[in-house]
Structure formats: structure tokens, C-alpha cells
Amino acid sequence: MQRMSQLFTKTRREAPKDEQSRNAQLLIQAGFIHKEMAGVYTYLPLGFRVFKNIEEIIREEMNALGAEEVLLTTLQDPALWQKSGRWDDAVVDNWFKSKLTSGGEVGIANTHEEPLTALLTHFVSSYKDLPLYIYQFQTKFRNELRAKSGIMRTREFMMKDLYSFSRSEEEFKQFYEQCAEAYMKIFERMGLGALTYRTFAAGGSFTTGFTDEFQTLSASGEDTIYIDTEKKIAINKEIYTDETIAQLGLDKDTMTEKKSIEVGNIFPLGTKYAEAMGLRFRDEEGNEKPVIMGSYGIGLGRLMGAVVEVFADNRGIIWPASIAPYDAHVVVLDGKEEETAHIIQELERAGIEVLYDDREDKSAGEKFADADLIGIPWRIVVSKRTVEQNQVEVKERSGGKMQLLPLDNFQFSSLNFQ
């Protein structure tokens, strides 16, 4: 149980004027994040809880794929990047680089293909060592020319990046599809399933073949895609040509243009990095071959921002239960602390995480306004009005009706979920 009187953050009455994006306005106003500078945001206690919930959902799905979690370094050895030709600013222009006092340069991680591939040369030599699926949650630094859209396009951000190391094209493709399914599951668990489309996109400068993006429909998105709602398939505007449409067996007449947020992407890397870093294995016949790789990314901040954009109403944020900072927002009025303590005890016994608005100097109206702004799924009010009738009221933030539950036999599970 977290007492609001003990939270060091506060809600604000007004949104910051220098933020235009809805996600940043609401998250700052409600005290989830703080802007350090353009494109750089601190996660405050409430925001960090959401962040960790998102991280845990992703971790569960990655582990279910059989992937192993590591933590690679932020400081990067230029020598590795020179091998792949990506140290040059002309090739990758958004590097943050620094100098060592003792001489020489270091890179500040913007992605991890090179170091991870190089790392595996120390552990992989036989077909028996493969396949491998390795992921991490790590801060990426990208010197974006223009940060924008609140926490959805920043210069420093936490990313889950997974890399696959396969022996054959078939083995790679099989995992690629499994991972695509895992990604959809992640977005579904976060409540974004119905709005998120696997989207065909152009191969980046990495690749020549296909790549897949996961795009969540939202007017605030940077991307434009064409969706087929029936087939649940989309094509990024970049490659929306008659040829692609035909290739995918789609019909231009049933496709609609939408703005969307790229919440994840997956793409084949082929053998580019394996060859550059010398990551090879011997197959059953003793032939030496390069490892076939794939890369799979999800930006956690962007995902959190997307959820805010998609679900917020004019009163504030509406968190899906799966990632909400707390499950229940308990508001005490009229000095009914004793009855509230009982309710909280019952909630916690049922495994419900509680944010408790115990602030004595705040009016009922302000507490309600804050509860709406913060957006926790369930609001439970303990006040004179209902306690006198041996009841407490429960209301769903997403708009359900107010329900009354008995005070002395309070059972959260008896709620009528809608």
C-alpha cells in the first residue's frame, strides 16, 4: 500500500505548456515522469511502476520463447563497430560518442548487434551451441535531430532488444514467426491488441528483405499505414505499391489509411553481423558457416506513451489493469480512516495493490480529480455517506457504473466486472 501523503510527487492542476503531446502532458501532470530536457525523461515512482509492469510482461513472453536475458554494456568499443562499418558518422549519424581521458574514443550504445555478436564468438563454435535467443532491457542513446511526441521519441530510452542466432534460414524463419506471435501477445496483454497491426515495411539499411513493424492505431502516431481490418494486416506507406499489395494478396479497395505508432519491430539481419564479427559455427558435416541472425525490438517508453495516447479521456489517463501502477485507488473521506484500513487489509489479502489517498488537507473534489488523472482501474471511496449504510463504493475508471459493496464483508472479487 502506498499512501499518497508519502508520495514525493504531486499532481498539477494544469498541463505543462511546453508539451503538446497528450502522453507527456498527462504523464507530467499526474506525476509519472519529469522532463530533464528535450527527449530525456525521468521516471518517477508511479511511472516507474508502470514501466516495470510493462517490462515484466515483455520478460515473461521472451522467456516463454526460450530466450535468455543478459545485460550488455552502455559503453561500446569502437573497434567492434569499425568491423561492421557502423562507427563512421556518415553511416550512423545519431551516435553519441565520447573520449576516454586516457586516450581513444568510446561509443554510447545506440543498439547492440555488434557487441552481442562479438560476445558470442567466445561461446559458439558448433551447431550444438545453436540456436540461441538472447535479449536484454537496456538504455539506448540516440542523438535524434529532433525529439518529439513526449516519451514516444526520445534521445535516451529503454529498449527490449532480442537477437536470434540460427543455423539455417528455416530455423530462423520459424523463430521469427514465433516471435511475431509473442509480440502480438505482449500488445494484447497491454490492451492494445485490437488496435495493433503487424505491418509490412521496407527493409531498413540493415537488410534487403522484408521487415515487420507492429503499429498501434492512433491519431498521434508518426507513421502512416494502410490496414485491412478483415485480415488484420497492414502495409506501411513506405512500401504501399500495387506490387506489394498484389504480393500480399490484398485488395486496395478494402484498405484504409491510418496514422499509427510503431510499438515494435522485428527484422532479419541475415549473416551481415556474423560475417563482420566472425561468428561462425561448424555444422554436422564439419563445414564452417556464418550464423543467421534476427533482431526484435520494443521501446518501453514508446509503448507506455502509446497506451496513454490510446486510452486517455478528457479527465486523465486510463491504465489497462495489466500495467496500472496500482490496482485500486482508495479514497478516504470524512475521516473514515478506520473503515478504510479494514478495506485496504481485505484488498491486500486478495493480492490487490493499493494506492491510498489519505491526504487530510485535500477536498473530496480534488481527490476525485486526482484519481481520474492518475487513472488507476478501480476507485474505492470510503466516506460517511456509504459507511453509515455499511457500504463502500467502487467505480471503474474506464467508465463502469458505481457499485456498492458491503463494508464488513468486503470482497473485491464479488465485483461485477463489465
Next chain:
RNA sequence: CGGGCCAUAGUGUAACGGUAGCACGAGACCUUUGGGAGGUUUUAGUUCCAGUUCAAAUCUGGAUGGCCCGACCA
């Protein structure tokens, strides 16, 4: 990186080239308590550097920072 707009207290906003004011917040005391309460009182500010001027928040130049559009986005 090209273009546009902008910069006053913790937040949101006023002020003709002439006394920096209001609201919220925060502190103190009192009264309140179901949708951002009231009174008394206290607190805190002109982004920075030059220039013009008797006088600059205000005009000029530069720097820095922020937002937006575009380009970019491994």
C-alpha cells in the same frame, strides 16, 4: 539539419520603454470537507551575454533552451 513560433515565481499567466501583478502551489493560523473550498498572513520570478536609452521584462544583436512543421529515424 532547413523553416516557423516562443522564453516572466515550483505551475499557469499579466504588465505602453517608467513601481514586475494575479491565480494555483508551498509555509503558518482559523473555518471547511462528495467533483480541484474560504479568510488572514508569509514565500518565490523577468534564461544568459552584449547594445540602444536618463530608464529595458518590454527595443536591437548574439547565445542557450523549449514546442511545432519538414527532412532524418540502423
